[in-house]
Structures are given as C-alpha cells and as structure tokens.
Amino acid sequence: MSILEIIKSRRTIYQFKSKLIPLDLVNHCLEASIWAPNHKMTEPWRFWVIGQETQAKLADIYAENRALKRTERGSDTFDEIYQKAIVKFQAIPQVILVGQVLAQEPVTIQEDYAACSCAIQNFQLAAWDTEIGVQWSTGPIIEDKRTYELLSINSSQLKLIGALYMGFPECVGKSVRQPIERVTTYLA
Ligand SMILES: Cc1cc2nc3c(=O)[nH]c(=O)nc-3n(C[C@H](O)[C@H](O)[C@H](O)COP(=O)(O)O)c2cc1C
Numbered sequence: 001m002s003i004l005e006i007i008k009s010r011r012t013i014y015q016f017k018s019k020l021i022p023l024d025l026v027n028h029c030l031e032a033s034i035w036a037p038n039h040k041m042t043e044p045w046r047f048w049v050i051g052q053e054t055q056a057k058l059a060d061i062y063a064e065n066r067a068l069k070r071t072e073r074g075s076d077t078f079d080e081i082y083q084k085a086i087v088k089f090q091a092i093p094q095v096i097l098v099g100q101v102l103a104q105e106p107v108t109i110q111e112d113y114a115a116c117s118c119a120i121q122n123f124q125l126a127a128w129d130t131e132i133g134v135q136w137s138t139g140p141i142i143e144d145k146r147t148y149e150l151l152s153i154n155s156s157q158l159k160l161i162g163a164l165y166m167g168f169p170e171c172v173g174k175s176v177r178q179p180i181e182r183v184t185t186y187l188a
Contacts, residue, residue, distance in 0.1 A: 013133025016167025032126030036118035044112035059089040065140035093167035131168035
C-alpha cells in the first residue's frame with residue numbers, strides 16, 4: 001500500500017480476533033512512533049507495553065469506571081456491567097499506554113502533546129500496514145490515579161494521554177471525511 005492508501009484505509013478498530021500480537025510487531029510500531037516530529041527534540045513520549053498481570057489490574061479499573069458511569073456501586077446492574085466490562089477489557093489482545101513527559105513551559109507542553117499525537121498516529125499507521133488494528137482511547141483509565149500507581153508514575157512529571165488497544169481486526173468499520181474544499185481556504 002502507498003502511504004496515502006494506508007492513511008485512508010486505516011480505521012479505528014473496536015473488535016479484535018483473540019490472536020495475540022507478537023512482541024516484535026509491537027516494537028515495530030513503537031519504532032515508527034519514536035520517529036515522530038518533536039520540537040526541540042524533547043522526545044516527550046513514554047510507552048508501557050502491558051502484560052497479562054497488569055492488564056488484569058487495569059481491567060478492574062476500566063470496569064469499575066464503566067459501571068460507575070452508568071449506575072451506583074452495589075446495585076445488581078453495577079455487577080452486571082462490571083463483569084461484562086472485565087471480559088471486554090481482558091479480550092483486548094494488547095494494551096499499550098502512552099504518556100507525555102510534562103515540561104515546565106505551557107508552550108512546550110502543548111507542542112509535546114502534538115508530538116505525542118504524531119507518535120500515536122505513526123504507531124497506528126505502522127500497525128495498519130501490518131494488518132493490525134488500533135483503538136486510540138482517552139477513556140477514564142488514563143485519568144484514574146490507580147493507573148498512575150500501578151505504573152509507578154508521578155503525575156506531576158508525566159501525564160497519561162492515551163490507551164492504545166491493538167489486535168488483528170475482527171471487523172473494520174466505515175468512516176467518512178468532508179472533502180478538502182470544505183476545510184481549506186485557497187488564497188491568492
Ligand atoms: C485524541 C483522540 C482521542 C480518542 N479517544 C477515543 C476514545 O476514547 N474512544 C474511542 O472509541 N475512540 C477514540 N478516538 C478515536 C476516534 O473516535 C476515531 O479516530 C474517529 O471516530 C474516526 O474514526 P477512524 O479512526 O476510523 O477514522 C480518539 C481519537 C483521538 C485522535
């Protein structure tokens with residue numbers, strides 16, 4: 001595929017086959033990530049490749065947040081939503097967490113977030129090129145202080161900015177974009 005074909009055909013993937021992702025393919029995607037542009041060479045990205053034990057602990061954080069969003073703790077529906085969410089999270093073949101090292105200057109923090117976003121997109125494109133799908137999530141687990149504790153992160157020094165759920169796609173959805181003429185102004 002050409003780079004434009006990879007960019008245009010890539011979709012966010014929500015359902016994965018159960019097959020695990022070999023570590024060398026994960027590292028291949030990380031290699032693409034770290035070559036993202038970054039102003040002043042801050043290389044602000046940090047990655048956590050989550051193993052089974054840690055994924056089980058994250059599943060609890062994920063499921064609790066999901067259930068609490070919909071109902072009260074202790075209710076029957078809480079347990080039902082919680083258990084379903086545990087199964088859903090545990091079924092993700094590979095979870096990667098992405099963090100941004102927090103700079104002092106607001107401008108640098110903004111630039112570093114842009115750089116980390118480029119790194120995540122590089123990751124997604126390298127994955128797609130090897131037939132692996134990714135969901136980039138900014139859901140509650142990256143805000144939860146238990147996730148910071150689990151990863152031994154000091155939140156004044158580093159901010160979790162994304163969870164990448166990856167696996168071989170079970171199905172690929174459709175997406176549309178407005179034509180470039182709608183979003184572009186051509187000036188003389
Ligand atoms: C910063 C950012 C945060 C996102 N957070 C989520 C998320 O929390 N949950 C989710 O399902 N998708 C999330 N997405 C994926 C978008 O929903 C997705 O890119 C969009 O629907 C377009 O679909 P496509 O990626 O297939 O083109 C996020 C994307 C970006 C760039």
